[in-house]
């Protein structure tokens with residue numbers, strides 16, 4: 383009896399994860415792949431076995447890692463090479479398998495070696511080679527193909543990454559600035575998976591922006607959603623910090639953090655995740671400027687940040703970052719009312735254009751460009767032979 387009661391209590395204690403926290407977003411998948419075996423040759427007639435098929439990953443705009451989950455706990459095997467026969471002396475090669483994967487995927491092998499990255503549509507990485515077919519070099523015996531466990535790790539490719547505490551208004555800004563329709567609500571962790579929106583300008587220029595789940599104090603020790611999603615800002619060109627002008631308080635049990643403190647904490651969390659991230663250009667947008675007294679707080683925060691090296695000693699150690707970010711711009715906005723959102727939109731474009739110019743200094747002279755283009759057209763165009 384005691385035993386049964388114990389079991390009942392044990393069942394009660396198992397925590398069932400809340401449904402809404404079970405995100406459908408997948409950013410890492412492990413697969414088992416195998417190249418096809420080469421066909422056997424025919425020594426009597428010098429016949430060659432067909433080469434085994436290979437397994438490739440190919441970049442595709444419409445693919446998503448969820449599609450890959452059907453391959454879990456299975457081995458993806460390419461076709462085997464055909465054996466050489468009296469009636470067909472050279473065996474056919476085995477069929478290849480092309481796995482469509484989303485853009486932004488890095489392919490790792492089990493030993494951690496990077497097999498390749500997929501950034502553009504059609505980018506291809508070979509993940510398991512087929513075995514060679516039987517020929518005189520291998521005594522006409524076909525070989526096995528490669529077998530690997532591979533990991534597909536997705537990092538969103540976006541121009542701008544939104545970083546901020548929960549409830550700061552990241553999703554509201556994405557909604558105001560692009561045509562994306564993220565969920566917005568007045569409680570922390572409304573966003574539980576990264577979203578991407580496209581900002582379109584009048585001249586049809588497009589810039590992509592990634593909205594990430596909120597980051598909180600202690601994310602490096604896995605508090606909140608932790609650092610799990612920060613890898614998605616690694617491949618962005620520019621970071622946009624969003625801070626609530628009124629600061630943040632997770633619950634009455636937690637310390638209230640002012641706007642300036644949240645900015646410093648974001649700086650610290652990014653530094654603890656990867657100090658390299660601090661080398662990216664960062665713009666700070668202070669949101670909810672429509673609230674009472676926001677102008678005064680904005681002025682104070684701006685003043686403190688311009689003078690931060692002098693006051694950093696007075697800041698408590700638990701929120702003090704070692705390397706301070708120097709913000710390219712500090713702007714006050716109201717994502718809800720739309721004020722200054724247009725200014726921010728233009729500013730983001732300008733900063734990205736400046737970055738593109740910096741990283742692409744050799745501008746080709748127009749006459750040389752014409753020559754180069756003509757040569758390309760000649761190579762590819764119709765030719766009379």
Ligand SMILES: Nc1nc2c(ncn2[C@@H]2O[C@H](COP(=O)(O)OP(=O)(O)OP(=O)(O)O)[C@@H](O)[C@H]2O)c(=O)[nH]1
Nearest residue numbers: 548549550551552553554567571572573596717718
């Ligand atoms: N007054 C005011 N409220 C705003 C503004 N921007 C957003 N809010 C409100 O702030 C709350 C949180 O907004 P979200 O856009 O969901 O915030 P978030 O940063 O995406 O939050 P998480 O997804 O939880 O990390 C919502 O109730 C919004 O209506 C603003 O400019 N002014």
Ligand SMILES: [Mg+2]
Nearest residue numbers: 552553572573
């Ligand atoms: Mg959100």
